[in-house]
Amino acid sequence: MFQQEISQLNLQQLKAGEKRWVGSLLGSSAALLLKEIATQHSSLLVLVARNNQHVAQLESELEFYGVKPTIFPDWEILPYDRLSPHQDIVSERLAILSNIPKQGVLLISASTLAQRVAPYSWVLGEHFDIKVGQKFDLEQQKLRLVQAGYHLVDTVYDHGEFAVRGSIMDIFASGQESP
The missing domain is CATH 3.40.50.11180 (Rossmann fold)
Structure with a gap:
């Protein structure tokens, strides 16, 4: 019916x-x-x-x-x-x-x-891709992440955090399920 x-x-x-x-x-x-x-x-x-x-x-x-x-x-x-x-x-x-x-x-x-x-337009403008093994300026990337609201921590556990150990950067990006 x-x-x-x-x-x-x-x-x-x-x-x-x-x-x-x-x-x-x-x-x-x-x-x-x-x-x-x-x-x-x-x-x-x-x-x-x-x-x-x-x-x-x-x-x-x-x-x-x-x-x-x-x-x-x-x-x-x-x-x-x-x-x-x-x-x-x-x-x-x-x-x-x-x-x-x-x-x-x-x-x-x-x-x-x-x-x-x-x-x-802002959401897309703040979007950037980093691939495994890609080379980039570490200091410039740290500054960009902090300006985007990310927090520099010793170990990454939550969204919006990143950590730097030597030349390795761990990022837990917003919208991702894991770092």
Whole structure:
């Protein structure tokens, strides 16, 4: 029955910015509709949830229907807290911003969407590649990392840290799973 109602929405002709009003979606039927929209369109579908709990609920429901959404994480701090966000969250957000998916589903809460993020051009401008065995000016690279917000430490354990031992540099880059 629900499939017939979905087909009446004519989702193939849905254009960016176009509005279709759908009501009375109970339980996980909203996630089923979103799955249909995502599978019928080859572009990125950005879903704005009312809060972080709704993001988690939509993620679970979409995964049940076979859709693995990308979650843009919340800072998990209040605007006037004197705390910095956890480095893993910063890393995950930078990884998503530097490699925004071209298709699929991106889930974000309304409060997270309302927060400012670095411009895409800045994220790409601060990106640099270093390959194993590549030669570079160690002092210049240390300065560049410090200016980008990295911390010089003796041993690298967390995102945003780097260590120098002789001519060897260990970097735990934001957006990476290991140093």
